[in-house]
Amino acid sequence: MFAGAQVSLYPMTDGFVDVILSSLKALDAWRDRLRIETDDISTLIVGPPEVLFPALRDLYAQAAATGAHVVLRATxxxxxxxxxxxxxxxxxxxxxxxxxxxxxxxxxxxxxxxxPSKGQAADAQFSLYVMGAGDHMDEIMGCIDFLKRSGTFDRSKNFCTRLTGDAGPVFATLQQAFCQFGPPTGHVTVDLTVSANSPSKR
Amino acid sequence: MFAGAQVSLYPMTDGFVDVILSSLKALDAWRDRLRIETDDISTLIVGPPEVLFPALRDLYAQAAATGAHVVLRATxxxxxxxxxxxxxxxxxxxxxxxxxxxxxxxxxxxxxxxxPSKGQAADAQFSLYVMGAGDHMDEIMGCIDFLKRSGTFDRSKNFCTRLTGDAGPVFATLQQAFCQFGPPTGHVTVDLTVSANSPSKR
Structure with a gap:
């Protein structure tokens, strides 16, 4: 099995390089269980879902704590x-x-x-794709039903679902959506956006 | 048939609101053939692929022309x-x-x-997903073979493919990947990132 993510942080500030570099320190606690490679578009993080999602949560929370409007994007x-x-x-x-x-x-x-809570709010939007199976819509509908009962569900949009809440349960919800739906030997992907401190929400 | 995108612009500058609002004017030429709705995470653009991709190209090129490091993201x-x-x-x-x-x-x-060329460089990274068909990997491999001959191919990465070149042929390549592979009645999605003026490339 191969699992991982292409991840980018987008801080909407002139000091975006500093926000990115300081936030990457949040990955240090997870590095021995991940393989990490960076280029100018994204950072590849390879590892099992139970390490990947908490690592992304900590990366996001560290960036959000700067107070900048920052978006974490992951494939x-x-x-x-x-x-x-x-x-x-x-x-x-x-x-x-x-x-x-x-x-x-x-x-x-x-x-x-x-x-547990993480102490940072997270507005997430994501799409779950289950490939190579005739019943992929059954798995997606089952996942949406779970999401509606998760406590982090915000609303459905065209092509995606919005979650909102503390970063702890929001990333836990994403991890469960990724792991519990679609066959374990199948090909499952998530297209994820998580936004912090947006001025459009104030 | 329903087609469209959830689109976001991420300008890495304190003046991100001005860059976003001024760039959205590039959509005016296409608005009569699209339906557009915005919230704090993304803008929904509904319309046929032959309108959607040129509209995204023009939005990207207008944002890139500001000289800011800006990323366009679309589902x-x-x-x-x-x-x-x-x-x-x-x-x-x-x-x-x-x-x-x-x-x-x-x-x-x-x-x-x-x-035709657009006069703005574009570094793109994308994943194509073809769902609900047993042979989805055949279509994806056929698409990758086309990409390698497209003149915009940069390299394969884990989970995605990088394109580079002028925004005109880069967005044309993306449109062809979206339209020519996977059955016309099937469910096809693209997870797209396009980056302009990255300091990591200088």
Missing amino acids: LSRGCPGEPNDPICQTGALANPKEPLASRQQAALRAIQAC | LSRGCPGEPNDPICQTGALANPKEPLASRQQAALRAIQAC
Whole structure:
């Protein structure tokens, strides 16, 4: 299995380089379980979902704490048939394929309830894609039903769903959506945007 | 059919609001063929691919011309089974499903050759997702083969492909990738990032 994300931080300030570099320190606590490579468009972070999502949460929270209007953008993927197996991605976080949708939804809701607050607000918008299966819409509809009961659901929009709340439960919700829906051997991706301190919300 | 995008502009400058508002004027020439709605995270643009991609190109070029480091981000979708048919999305741009991959690739290459320059450089990174079909990797591999011959191909990365060049052929390449691969009645999405004036490239 191969899992990871292409991640970018967009601070809407003249001091954007400083915000990015100081926020990257939040990844230090996770670096021994991730592989990280950067170019001028994005940073590749390879690792299992149970490390990837908390690492993204901490990166986001550190950037949001600067007070700047900042957006974290990520293209997440697991199980892409074009990528090699990588031992660093070994995970126990993916749902059992024999488990019915309803019990996967319950497990996802319990994980959010167990999740501590992070002390930073997060407005997220994301799309979940389940590929190579005839019933991909069943998995997506099952995921949307879970999201509506997650406590972080804001609203549905065309092509995506909005979440809002503390960064802790918001990123936990995203992790559950990524791990509990779509087969564990399938190809699942998420297109994610998380916004902090937008002047349009004030 | 329903097609469109959730689009955001991220100018990395204290004057980000001015850059966004002045760049949106580039959409005026296209507004009669699009439906546009904005919130604090993104702008929904609904319309056919042959209008949507030139409109995004013009929006990007106007923002890039400010000289600021600016990123355009878009989640594009066509044929999502969860969206209603919309007359504004009527399109003649999608490939004939009976046409073999090789001749769709040729048509895509001809469209790029016919495309005028825009006078702004564009560094793009994108992922194409083809859903609900058992052979989705065949379509994606066929698309990647076209991209390598497009004249805008930069390199493959994990989870995505980089394009570089003038904004004219770069957005034309993206439009062809979106329209010529995956069935016309299928659900196809693109996760797109286009970067201008990055200090990391200087």
